[in-house]
Amino acid sequence: MKNCYWMWLILSLVTTATLAQNPLDPKLLRRADKLAHKFVIVDGHVDLPFRLKRRNFRLEREFLGIPLQTDDGDFDYQRAKRGGLSAPFMSIYIPATYQTEGGAKEFADSLINLVEGIAQAHPDKFALARTPAQVEANFKKGLISLPMGMENGAPIGNDLANVAYFAQRGIRYITLTHSQPNQICDSSYDNAPQQSPGHCLALFVPQVHARLRAQHVR
Numbered sequence: 502m503k504n505c506y507w508m509w510l511i512l513s514l515v516t517t518a519t520l521a522q523n524p525l526d527p528k529l530l531r532r533a534d535k536l537a538h539k540f541v542i543v544d545g546h547v548d549l550p551f552r553l554k555r556r557n558f559r560l561e562r563e564f565l566g567i568p569l570q571t572d573d574g575d576f577d578y579q580r581a582k583r584g585g586l587s588a589p590f591m592s593i594y595i596p597a598t599y600q601t602e603g604g605a606k607e608f609a610d611s612l613i614n615l616v617e618g619i620a621q622a623h624p625d626k627f628a629l630a631r632t633p634a635q636v637e638a639n640f641k642k643g644l645i646s647l648p649m650g651m652e653n654g655a656p657i658g659n660d661l662a663n664v665a666y667f668a669q670r671g672i673r674y675i676t677l678t679h680s681q682p683n684q685i686c687d688s689s690y691d692n693a694p695q696q697s698p699g700h701c702l703a704l705f706v707p708q709v710h711a712r713l714r715a716q717h718v719r
């Protein structure tokens with residue numbers, strides 16, 4: 502499985518470099534397209550859930566067009582299928598305002614529910630995935646996997662038990678912070694003196710098999 506990803510990465514880099522030299526060579530384009538559909542392609546961060554939420558996501562309305570086909574944003578089913586994207590991580594993005602106004606955990610839950618709703622509404626197109634094996638199984642069935650990662654660890658709040666809680670809900674990585682420091686990490690965007698015991702979280706996360714991403718971290 503791991504070898505498979507590496508092989509894909511190397512092939513895609515070689516193909517991209519070759520395409521840069523010969524951008525219009527139809528033979529190379531066909532080869533690139535074939536490879537893109539032969540291997541699992543993972544995107545580690547797709548900001549679809551927050552975008553849907555911000556647009557007053559409604560089950561009835563949203564399922565008509567988004568995320569099946571739209572000219573808006575960077576992701577929909579048809580474009581993903583055409584390009585061979587098989588496992589886009591849905592970003593459970595929590596704006597820093599929730600750290601001061603409260604409600605970060607509830608907001609995260611609502612975005613996770615939204616992703617689950619997409620998979621439930623379109624079982625012939627999407628499926629949730631918590632492990633690489635599930636991604637592989639979905640890929641073989643022609644389904645796009647919707648794994649989840651959390652962008653901004655604010656929903657952890659003051660209770661590290663929430664790491665296990667969100668791991669159980671399907672979150673597979675947490676970027677500790679975003680544009681402002683929170684209870685678990687300081688932000689690279691902020692110049693205030695260091696204040697968060699972010700190192701504490703690293704002790705807990707391996708036990709629940711989630712991963713940390715050092716993004717926006719100081």
Ligand SMILES: [Zn+2]
Nearest residue numbers: 548592594652
């Ligand atoms: Zn994002």
